[in-house]
Amino acid sequence: MIKSLFWKEWCEHRWKLAYGCVLLMGFVAVGLRSRIVQDEVIFVFAAVGGSILMALLVGMGLVAAERSDGSLGMLLALPVRSWKIFAVKMAMGTLVCVGPIVGCMVLSLVMAAGREMSASRIIELYLGGVAFGIVMLVWMVAFGIRQPSEARAGLVGIAVFMVWVFIIFLSEVFVRPPYHLSRLSLVITPFGFFEGTLDRSYDILPKVIPVQLVIGFCLMMWAAYRFGKLGRAKE
């Protein structure tokens, strides 16, 4: 039963995985080969840009696509608990979201480990991207689960990202004592992962990881509950 659900999700999302891999790994390969810019610029662009791009691409199609083409009703009427369907969707979504970034990491290690940056540093950068992508996907799905079209789900994803950016900017205004909101904003938004990996502020990671795990878990519970209710919308 679960295998069948995975098969369906794989068939629906494999082209996104292929697209992400070709686009991002192509960029990394060409960028590292041409050496127009520093390797770090390529890595950061692939990790940060790639995670945002893939989260948007996957998050748009995970639930909203099925709502817009009307097949969600059939899926929810099957003799399977809706939370299982949702869990499989999220698992496949996460795989497709992080797959190209992990691919870029492997390619970067093969092509440029030890050239300008050590292998462990390259891995750190990409893991920051992977974590950011997963958190963005979780937030996007949780807040966009009731959107009736992919475009609107995409807008929710962009809005989520902009809210995070806005929180970071706002926290900079109150950076001086007695507020100290700057670090708090890095913990409640996934930008803390980049702070920890890009800027090597490793001390923030023990705070960011558990906070993001708790937030992510709560959002997934909420999303799973709302997913089960999607069949209840008035026709």
Added chain:
Amino acid sequence: MNEPAIKIEGLRFSYGREEVLRGVDLEVPAGSIFGFLGPNGSGKTTTIKILLGLLKPGAGACRIGGLDSQKDVMAVRRSVGYMAEDQQMFGWMRVGQIIRWVGSFYPGWDQKFVEELVDLLELPSDARVKNLSKGQNSRLALLLALGHRPKIVILDDPTLGLDPIARKDFLRYVIGLLQSNGVTVFFSSHLLYEIEPVADYVAILNDGVIIKAAKTDELRQSVKKILLRGAGDIEPGGVGGILDVARMRESIAVTIEDYNQMKREAIEKTSRCAIVDEVDLNLDEIFEAYIIGNRGQRVKL
């Protein structure tokens, strides 16, 4: 006495403040073809979704095949065949793929029977679902609803959007496949003429309540249109069961339920008119009388 295949008691449901079902009571006898009639927006699909555990009622209870539709949701879905209104399927899948995929969710899936159905329903196994015609799409949805050989089949407006030929074709398949096998068919529709030849029982749902539930033949026999002529007038309050009163040139046409000799005499007495004709109605006309009949209007000749 056999337990009814479907039993609904005091079912209430609201979408926000809009009350869609206002105390629905219904019993569907096992082995019958039951026509669930009602105009668009009357609550047919909502009732069906509650039966399948897709919606939670505000009040009331449903039992289907002896199972509680809210407590035994998965068991209900495994044992019931369901074809949704305007069912959209995964367009990228091929017919053979979607059959195998849906089958993997049902422990009692009968692949041999399904293969026979593919031939019988003339479905192209290799075609993509998105390339099927509307008629083929409906037949595929029917096949998917029957593949696990359910004892109860729920068809929610299954011919919606089909042209008349495809509709007749579809009904032919439904009757052929189900009627002789003792399967209970709960068939919702707003197209009366398609229900009439196949349904043993009908229930009319209007504005969230069942306004009539009866055997199809009994309903046809009990509801009559009578033509009155004379100098009097008809006052609906005087005789019970008047569904509609309309002026027709020099006579008055009265549609009345549970029509019998007593009512005939009562009408002649209260209206001071003579009954000149009694007309049998088809289900379409009966439905119309129940739904849009003007019940309370006084008509003078």
